[in-house]
Every structure is written in C-alpha cells, then in structure tokens.
Amino acid sequence: MRICIVAQTFAPQEEGGAEIVARMCARELARHHEVFVLSLGMSGDRLAPTGEATGEDGTRVVRVNWHNSYLPGHKKPLVGRIEKARWHLKASVGAVSAKEIREIFAREQVDLVYAHNSARMQPALFEASRQLNIPLCVHLHDYALLCPKSSMFSAGGNCDTPCLKCRVLTSRLKSDGEGMTAIAVSEALKQTYLRAGVLTKADWHVLRNENLREDKLHRPFVGRDSARSDIFTFGYLGALSEEKGIEDLIRAFVDMPNRRSAKLIIAGRGREDYVRHLQSIADGAPVTFMGFTPPEEVYGVADAVILPSRWREPQSLILIEAAAYGVPIIATNLGGTPEIVEDMKTGWCYDPSVAGSLAGVMEKALKIGHGNWWAERDKLFPGIRGFKGTAEASRYYERLNALLVEAQRPDHLHLQAL
Structure with missing residues (x-):
C-alpha cells in the first residue's frame, strides 16, 4: 500500500x-x-x-x-x-x-x-x-x-x-x-x-x-523500582508555558511546609521573560531549572513526575514514558489524563480548580517517606509494574x-x- x-x-x-x-x-x-x-x-x-x-x-x-x-x-x-x-x-x-x-x-x-x-x-x-x-x-x-x-x-x-x-x-x-x-x-x-x-x-x-520502542529507552532506568536520589525529588518535563501549569507547580512546591525535605527539578524551555518570572517565584527554594534536557535525566532520578497542565491535554506522552520508567505520576484530572493515571493506576490525579490541591498531594507523597515510597510503590500504584507502554x-x-x-x-x- x-x-x-x-x-x-x-x-x-x-x-x-x-x-x-x-x-x-x-x-x-x-x-x-x-x-x-x-x-x-x-x-x-x-x-x-x-x-x-x-x-x-x-x-x-x-x-x-x-x-x-x-x-x-x-x-x-x-x-x-x-x-x-x-x-x-x-x-x-x-x-x-x-x-x-x-x-x-x-x-x-x-x-x-x-x-x-x-x-x-x-x-x-x-x-x-x-x-x-x-x-x-x-x-x-x-x-x-x-x-x-x-x-x-x-x-x-x-x-x-x-x-x-x-x-x-x-x-x-x-x-x-x-x-x-x-x-x-x-x-x-x-x-x-x-x-x-x-x-x-x-x-x-x-x-x-x-x-x-524498547531500543529507544535508556535501559538502566527502564522499570526502575528504587530511589536514585538522596532526597525526595519531584520532576517536571515539558514546555515552560502558562497552559502547562508550571507556575502552579512551583507555587505549590514553595508553599509546602515540608519543602526542605524535597527538591524540584524542571526540564524544559520557554520564553526568556517567562522563565525569569518562574525563577523569581522559586527564589530561595530547592528548585533546579535544567533547561532542555534528555528525558532520562529526569526519569532516572525523580521519585514522582508532575503534570500540572491547566489545559485539557488529550494525552501527554509523558504519561506513558514515566510509567514505563517505573516513576509514579501526579497530574491534573483534565482531558485524557485520568484515562491513564486513574484508570490504569499509575499515579494520582488532583483537581486544579481546588486551591491547595497540588500541594496537598505532594505533601501526601512526602508523608509516605522517601524509602517507603518505593517500598510501597506497587501497592500504591499497581498499574506501574508490567505497564505496557512500549510499542x-x-x-x-x-x-x-x-x-x-x-x-x-x-x-x-x-x-x-x-
């Protein structure tokens, strides 16, 4: 044909x-x-x-x-x-x-x-x-x-x-x-x-x-089931833009009472003026802006990947990538996201229209504890092990x-x- x-x-x-x-x-x-x-x-x-x-x-x-x-x-x-x-x-x-x-x-x-x-x-x-x-x-x-x-x-x-x-x-x-x-x-x-x-x-x-495809995945991090960082690490990958909700994520992280027991890494690019605005919000907090970065550098160390999208995203590839790498997902309940995160039990969804909801979910993860997070991952997120996310x-x-x-x-x- x-x-x-x-x-x-x-x-x-x-x-x-x-x-x-x-x-x-x-x-x-x-x-x-x-x-x-x-x-x-x-x-x-x-x-x-x-x-x-x-x-x-x-x-x-x-x-x-x-x-x-x-x-x-x-x-x-x-x-x-x-x-x-x-x-x-x-x-x-x-x-x-x-x-x-x-x-x-x-x-x-x-x-x-x-x-x-x-x-x-x-x-x-x-x-x-x-x-x-x-x-x-x-x-x-x-x-x-x-x-x-x-x-x-x-x-x-x-x-x-x-x-x-x-x-x-x-x-x-x-x-x-x-x-x-x-x-x-x-x-x-x-x-x-x-x-x-x-x-x-x-x-x-x-x-x-x-x-x-299997041959495109960074093999040491595929299906990982243990912590790779010394402190609980939240990760973000994607464009640094308003509709992606990156500002909501930074503000939620900064507002968390226990933020000193965690760090946030952000991989992605955006308009220079907007990135400077984001950096000003994060001032003094343990937030690292990595710029354009190979995804495995986030999946290899993150304990949870955050998708704070404000728009009704039909289906982000990150939902598939994170679960294939073994990393739980925290995401908004908009668009097609719940069809993977909730239906396939690979993470937690939250309602972005409710004030403090993202910070509350992140605090929930921190209270479980860095070590227990991975020890209990399969109980908390039973859809991750054996996730069929590759072609x-x-x-x-x-x-x-x-x-x-x-x-x-x-x-x-x-x-x-x-």
Whole structure:
C-alpha cells in the first residue's frame, strides 16, 4: 500500500509529541508499505525548504509551499498582534494549494492519506483527497480543527466550546467525516470533537499513544523500582508555558511546609521573560531549572513526575514514558489524563480548580517517606509494574496497521473501536 503520512511540521524541525508520533509511525509503517511524508515548506527556509528530501532515517519528505509569512511550528518568530492576526486569517482561508497536493497524490499513486497534525494544510488536504477519491484517516492529537491555537485554552482558562473567533477561523477546516477514519489519542478528545459536531460521521477509534520502542529507552532506568536520589525529588518535563501549569507547580512546591525535605527539578524551555518570572517565584527554594534536557535525566532520578497542565491535554506522552520508567505520576484530572493515571493506576490525579490541591498531594507523597515510597510503590500504584507502554508490549503498530489497512479497503468494513 502506498501511504502518504501528512505532518505539517516534520523533522528536522523542532518536535512536540504529535510530531514525534508522526515520525515514528512513518518509520514503522515503512517496514510494510511504501511511505512518504507530506509537510509544509518555504523557499529558502534552512530546515524546511520546499521540494523533496530524505531524512537521516531514510524517510522521504515532500514539502509543499506554505503561502504565508512564516511556517507554523514550535519556534514561531516574535511578531506583532496585527501580523499574527493577518497570519491566522490567511491560514484560515487556506495557505496551501489543493492543486499542488492533488498533483503529488496523483504522481505518487497514493492509496491512503494518513494525516497527523494537518490543520494548517486544510481545506486543501480534504479537497484533494475527496477529488481523487483517496481514503483519508486523520489521527487527532489536539483540538486544532476546533481552535487555531490547538489547545482550546484562552485567558488562563479552558473553553468548553469553540468561541466565535475560533469558529470563524476554523470554519473551512470542518468536515462531517463521512467516509473518513478518525483516530483520537483519548476518549476525552474524541468526545470533544463529537460535541462540537465535527467528524460526526467518521469511523472513530481511540488509540492511546504508546509508541516508545524498547531500543529507544535508556535501559538502566527502564522499570526502575528504587530511589536514585538522596532526597525526595519531584520532576517536571515539558514546555515552560502558562497552559502547562508550571507556575502552579512551583507555587505549590514553595508553599509546602515540608519543602526542605524535597527538591524540584524542571526540564524544559520557554520564553526568556517567562522563565525569569518562574525563577523569581522559586527564589530561595530547592528548585533546579535544567533547561532542555534528555528525558532520562529526569526519569532516572525523580521519585514522582508532575503534570500540572491547566489545559485539557488529550494525552501527554509523558504519561506513558514515566510509567514505563517505573516513576509514579501526579497530574491534573483534565482531558485524557485520568484515562491513564486513574484508570490504569499509575499515579494520582488532583483537581486544579481546588486551591491547595497540588500541594496537598505532594505533601501526601512526602508523608509516605522517601524509602517507603518505593517500598510501597506497587501497592500504591499497581498499574506501574508490567505497564505496557512500549510499542512492542502494547502491539501499537500492529493495531495501527490493521486500522489503516481497513481504512483503505473500498468497502471499508468498520472495525470495532480499539
């Protein structure tokens, strides 16, 4: 089968969770199918020029023209409010040519379009697939078809439904999904789309991100079951941004009466002014800002990993990584997070709307004691030992491949949701 994997941002550009999943899927599916990646590019861009290139792992990447002032992605330039509004308006109308995509699909004789983070390539992608009658499977990692920021998080709070501005800016991205296959990384994400009336006629499946491979894990720390630090260590990995709740975590840690019996390590990057603000809040407390750091440097020493996300995160890869490394998780009860932490018993959830709830859960961990925390880990968090978080253990790619093969069949007999 000839599969076009769509990812608007792709390596060597900076990656988030969705981009990592797309890249891993491209590599794994290429074992059984002819695969190439369709992404966005701009003439002269150092990392993402238009045209065809081959990545370090042998993946073919074809980049189509992005007719806008700068590429989407994690490293956008600092621009004024007017320029940003103009960029979003042009993206909402359509900054990609359906004709260019259609010509690529025809030339490559594509049998299936498998789209990951692809909102910025709409409506051209929907149009080209429909015009050539090519089956389309969309793999949803966030709320990008409902919200230009992809988070449905604004002014410090979550949006229960898309606001008027978001409805206008995403109006051309909408589809009822008839004849399409939709994969969501959590049941919570799926239900958000259905409540918004988007992709209501698609053949829906929930496939949790579990695509870490055994050969990519840092073996000495996988499945660890003992303390690796001299004092109880809370760890955080991720972007240093408001919606990630990192400020809530630092304030909770600083406010704990027993904070001197613990330390907090923070791995990740953010805007320089915001990082300075966070550092000022942590002043005098045992908090270490590690910057951009390999994840195993946190998983190797942390006694608990904290996910304080304010936004309704559909499914963070950290939930899978931490449990695979044997580290319990403390996380908000928003989005798809409880589907792993609570349902699979890998940690504790707390309600971020309740004042002092995070500090209370962290105090609860400290009262158990550093040594007892690990001695009693399997009793406290019975889902961690034997956690099936790697691709091999969960048969992730086998299940994904079965879905894609079924999606490409002309009669498209519906599979039961995974």
